[in-house]
Amino acid sequence: MTAGRKSIRSAMALWCLLTVPVIAAADTSTRGEATVVDSLVITVVYDNVTAREDLLPSWGFSCLIQGLEKVILFDTGADGQILLGNMRALNLSPDLIDVVILSHQHNDHTGGLFQLLREHSDLTVYALDSFPGHLTGEIAASGAGLVTVSDSVSVCANALLTGPMGTSIPETGLILKTTGGLVIITGCAHPGIDAVIERSVELGADRPYLVMGGFHLFGTSRQGVREIIGQFRSRGVHRVSPCHCTGPEAIEMFHQSYQENYLPCGVGQVIEVTP
Secondary structure, rough: HHHHHHHHHHHHHHHOOOOOOEEEEEOOOHHOOOOOOOOOOEEEOOOOOEOOOOOOOOOOOEEEEEEEOOOOOEEEOOOOOHHHHHHHHHHOHHHOEEEEEEEOHHHHHHOOOHHHHHHHHOOOOEEOOOOOOOHHHHHHHHHOOEEEOOOOOEEEOOOOOOOOOOOOEOOOOEEEEEEEEEEEOOOOOOHHHHHHHHHHHHOOOOOOOEEEEEOOOOOOOOOHHHHHHHHHHHHHOOOEEEHHHHHHHHHHHHHHHHHHHEEOOOOOOOEEEEE
8 A cells, every 4th residue: 555545544534524433442462363454444425314414314325444455435325426425525535446345236225336437437346246237237338347246255355245145135245354353334234134244254254343334124123123132242243333224213222232332323424443
């Protein structure tokens, strides 16, 4: 990584005015993981709710991840104009992005892609092999690189995909390996959030530290949500940041259960993961 790129990435965290307090990860110095990333900045750029009045909320999800070898945009929300407008307000240039990961083919996660590519196509898009041909064809025609995902694949050092999970709505999660444990990001968790965590732990060979994104718990009974929170606890998930399709009632239940280890989401939120 060049010194210029490092300075740009450091500046991004300073430019954002609303930042979730730094997550202090557990000491892992005895595990010999010197190559594992020790600092991440995750900025939510698209969500149903906003943390700042100058940013627009809309149904969907997208977040920008900095601190790895490559800058990753996970999902693109439903509307490219809103996505790019929020990024501009956060002083995040589309030119920063090296990789776009599309968790699944629903429009509220892919709809912003092509307006982004019209501004910046010098990047690589990861899309499941189950995506319709017209969608992957448009990606390839844009000039962007296209990687079709049929199994777990490494995106760069310390970042890998679960690969397609589920049958009716195939979806991939993103696994980030940090010195504090795994950061697991989901778009909607259609295959089941517990299944995504289980697969991530299997592939990442570490404990889950933070799970964030859509957990798809709209309409789930309170008892069902309690059981899922119990599964999070039994798997050792230390912090949570649910949003989007998790649903407001379920989000509040996670908040009540995790207390200070619950991180609010919303457009403009910046989560810093450091050791």
